[in-house]
Amino acid sequence: MAKSAPAKKGRPGAKTPNDSRTNRPNISQYTVKEPTELLPFLLNKQSNLGRNTVKAILARGQVLVNDRVVTAYNCPLEPGQTVTIRKDKVVEEPQLIGLTILHEDEDIIVIQKNAGLLSISSGQENETTAYRQLMAHVRIQDPGNRIFVVHRLDRDTSGVMMFAKSERVQQLLQNSWQDTVEERTYVALVEGKVKKTEGTISSWLKESSTLKMYSSHYPNDGQHAVTHYKTIQSNSSFTLLEVRLETGRKNQIRVHMQDIGHPIVGDKKYGSRSKAINRLGLHARVLAFKHPTKGELLRFETDIPKSFLNPFRQTSTESK
Template identity: 65%
Template sequence: MLSFLLEHLKSGRNAVKSILGRGQVSIDEKVVTKFNEPLQPGQIVSISKEGAVAAPSLTGINILHEDDDIIVIRKEAGLLSIATDKSDDLTAYRQLTEHVRRTDALNRIFVVHRLDRDTSGVMMFAKSEEVQQTLQNNWKENVQERVYVALVEGKVAQEEGTLSSWLKETKTLKMYSSSRPNDGQHAITHYKRLKSNREFSLLEVRLETGRKNQIRVHMEDLGHPIAGDRKYGARTRDLGRLGLHARVLSFIHPTTGKLMTFETDIPKPFLYPFRGETTSAQ
């Protein structure tokens, strides 16, 4: 079926799969959604303008890009990337698995990296184990840029700076900075102040290393915990969520070798504390 449609529609592979997934293709007036559906000589294939099968809505996810190798999404705060146990929690992983299986029941997705449940922003999944391993094994070389924005408590004095420490984990799964060099995983975080007033500062944060809860720990070390982050020293709850957003992800595509960059807007709640001020976040 797929090769037949590719030949006659003159469209790309992903576009054809989307047409199938939306239930726009019929064989002898019977809707089909699988790309490997067998096609016999003499059968009539028709394509409708509107799909007969409604695509399931994704909760807390927007797909920014999808091809044969990867899916890039924007995850909302409050959604788990992947379940930590066998619970029935809604996750990005579970929803995307259902998404790719609409065209082939054998399709799978693979976790490349994660965002904390209460962190929003750009993240990527692989569509094969081979692509997953390629990305993870060459993560530092493939990923050109990872930029976050963080709304933190208080006025950050320095316009920019770098935080470097060794991170360890307590028995209660809380990360902290060790005072002894080489005692734990080395973590380096660079920040630049975008906006600030007496109560809050908006920072652009760039990761040189990607450790668990790295930004959250380093902002607490700085004396300016992330807004809403009670686990790491925050006192405010006004935001209604964690003040951390993965804004930019730029990487070398594992198959094509092309540079791909995905940038999202700063969440509006992060800008509310600075309404009416003349400085702007770039």
């Protein structure tokens, strides 16, 4: 706790020079003087506390910015805002399962989703989804808060995805998705050695009566889909590809990898026979976009899953 000067008698509401209110012993309050982010601001003001302790205070919902609970470490602060630390009331943050919040502000939440977690329920399933968990998360601040789906990742695809925190922002993002998104890059572990080190796949995607997507090579017969790829690493059995989407269609990468004869590892639906990593070999590695209300460019990049590299390590070990 930052040190405070003795309060003067007869002035119970007086502030100390460091803007900490002394009339409420379980609350410290500070005024932001210059642009910064929340975690470094707290570490500066609570210099007697360790970094992990300050993070725990944040995670428990004990920090408010302008009277709203904030748990994101990188919440931007602007001069004139008020930051409050509560010691007497702990708001329990529900444990997040299968996802990590990478960024949160008043308009959007960006997460990293694990393979196996549904983005949103596809019917009446009463199971854990990213959507339900994030809805509970934002309702800590206000029971009326909601989140809105902007795009999805398949259950067995891991990586970066984004939700909106209002219907207005959802519509802004969806209506200008092609212009807003600067980069969507995946990594895909596919079967076999891809002969061309880089290339582009273009087709028109349609959905069958069994809800399986497939390519039509007749112009304008379905939704146009364009996928660019280049090799990161390969051996005789597998290829690790960097895949960049020019369009974002349902199951686009999965269909296009099958089209070139190299289905994604673990993707039985689209022709895979390999279970080399016990999951689908597809990960949304990079998402870069213009913030829907602020206009700034945000870029989120995650690591290639270690399991995607295992088939190449095994080959290297066996060859020694």
